[in-house]
Amino acid sequence: xxxxxxxxxxxxxxxxxxxxxxxxxxxxxxxxxxxxxxxxxxxxxxxxxxxxxxxxxxxxxxxxxxxxxxxxxxxxxxxxxxxxxxxxxxxxxxxxxxxxxxxxxxxxxxxxxxxxxxxxxxxxxxxxxxxxxxxxxxxxxxxxxxxxxxxxxxxxxxxxxxxxxxxxxxxxxxxxxxxxxxxxxxxxxxxxxxxxxxxxxxxxxxxxxxxxxxxxxxxxxxxxxxxxxxxxxxxxxxxxxxxxxxxxxxxxxxxxxxxxxxxxxxxxxxxxxxxxxxxxxxxxxxxxxxxxxxxxxxxxxxxxxxxxxxxxxxxxxxxxxxxxxxxxxxxxxxxxxxxxxxxxxxxxxxxxxxxxxxxxxxxxxxxxxxxxxxxxxxxxxxxxxxx
Numbered sequence: 329x330x331x332x333x334x335x336x337x338x339x340x341x342x343x344x345x346x347x348x349x350x351x352x353x354x355x356x357x358x359x360x361x362x363x364x365x366x367x368x369x370x371x372x373x374x375x376x377x378x379x380x381x382x383x384x385x386x387x388x389x390x391x392x393x394x395x396x397x398x399x400x401x402x403x404x405x406x407x408x409x410x411x412x413x414x415x416x417x418x419x420x421x422x423x424x425x426x427x428x429x430x431x432x433x434x435x436x437x438x439x440x441x442x443x444x445x446x447x448x449x450x451x452x453x454x455x456x457x458x459x460x461x462x463x464x465x466x467x468x469x470x471x472x473x474x475x476x477x478x479x480x481x482x483x484x485x486x487x488x489x490x491x492x493x494x495x496x497x498x499x500x501x502x503x504x505x506x507x508x509x510x511x512x513x514x515x516x517x518x519x520x521x522x523x524x525x526x527x528x529x530x531x532x533x534x535x536x537x538x539x540x541x542x543x544x545x546x547x548x549x550x551x552x553x554x555x556x557x558x559x560x561x562x563x564x565x566x567x568x569x570x571x572x573x574x575x576x577x578x579x580x581x582x583x584x585x586x587x588x589x590x591x592x593x594x595x596x597x598x599x600x601x602x603x604x605x606x607x608x609x610x611x612x613x614x615x616x617x618x619x620x621x622x623x624x625x626x627x628x629x630x631x632x633x634x635x636x637x638x639x640x641x642x643x644x645x646x647x648x649x650x651x652x653x654x655x656x657x658x659x660x661x662x663x664x665x666x667x668x669x670x671x672x673x674x675x676x677x678x679x680x681x682x683x684x685x686x687x688x689x690x691x692x693x694x695x696x697x698x699x700x701x702x703x704x705x706x707x708x709x710x711x712x713x714x715x
Contacts, residue, residue, distance in 0.1 A: 375591035392476030407463035437465035454519035467512035489521035602710035624707035
């Protein structure tokens with residue numbers, strides 16, 4: 329009889345077990361280093377980072393007349409085009425106005441009508457329009473927009489607008505005093521335009537073109553791999569770092585299902601790096617949470633110059649023959665507070681960066697200059713974008 333114990337595997341002793349645990353810990357540490365060394369990735373839907381070329385909104389514009397205003401229309405002496413438009417409209421309706429007549433149109437205003445034509449719109453659909461005063465009308469409240477053709481960039485008529493104008497503001501005045509809430513010279517007409525011409529679609533072709541939100545070769549490669557993983561190789565072909573061509577199914581009925589699945593494809597996108605957005609017009613500064621600051625020293629000070637004139641009265645002595653005269657005394661002063669050299673420590677979080685910048689006591693405009701100088705010195709680890 330053969331003993332089973334003779335062929336049983338020997339149990340690991342204390343020393344081999346320690347070696348296995350040490351190797352296992354080393355492998356885990358290596359994986360953690362690789363994981364933290366890679367940039368942060370997230371998966372977004374293709375419809376969130378790209379769009380189909382040709383599938384977009386189109387802007388429409390038209391010129392028309394708003395009537396029925398309660399004496400708040402254009403003053404025809406200052407806006408002659410309103411009078412000309414009314415005379416042309418009346419002639420088209422069979423009403424002739426004798427030449428030389430001084431027509432006063434206090435209840436009429438010339439307006440510009442704008443609208444957005446969504447993609448795949450068909451004749452008969454309704455869209456909202458915005459009506460804005462073109463002349464010097466005081467208010468469009470209670471007015472009615474007359475039939476106005478809406479044209480596209482190619483000059484073709486794509487819609488026809490007409491209806492009652494809805495103005496969200498209110499105003500009143502009298503005796504030289506007036507009060508106004510919100511804007512009275514612009515309003516909207518919900519569903520006030522009907523589509524008269526459809527924009528040619530782009531889905532009746534064998535291939536469509538996908539446009540990424542930004543030009544990025546890495547993002548384009550990730551998009552290509554995600555599409556081929558879902559639909560197979562050869563379906564997509566990149567054109568450059570922004571455009572990608574995708575082959576549609578031959579069956580027209582299967583294209584909608586294909587496009588729906590294409591929009592839901594998950595694409596790996598890199599997280600946005602440290603960035604500072606500066607709006608020079610409004611003085612706004614926005615930072616994301618990845619902004620860091622290296623140790624640096626900043627000196628901040630402001631120079632104030634004041635130049636003024638102060639009127640003074642020169643009064644003659646009593647019982648003298650002098651005359652009272654008014655003179656001016658010029659004054660000029662320069663104030664320059666002592667600029668302190670402030671050391672900013674290294675900051676690894678957005679809260680620490682803000683706390684360090686607040687130590688400077690600078691206003692928003694000065695803060696923009698300080699951030700740009702810190703970026704040039706290499707102390708600010710972020711990209712500055714001025715909008």
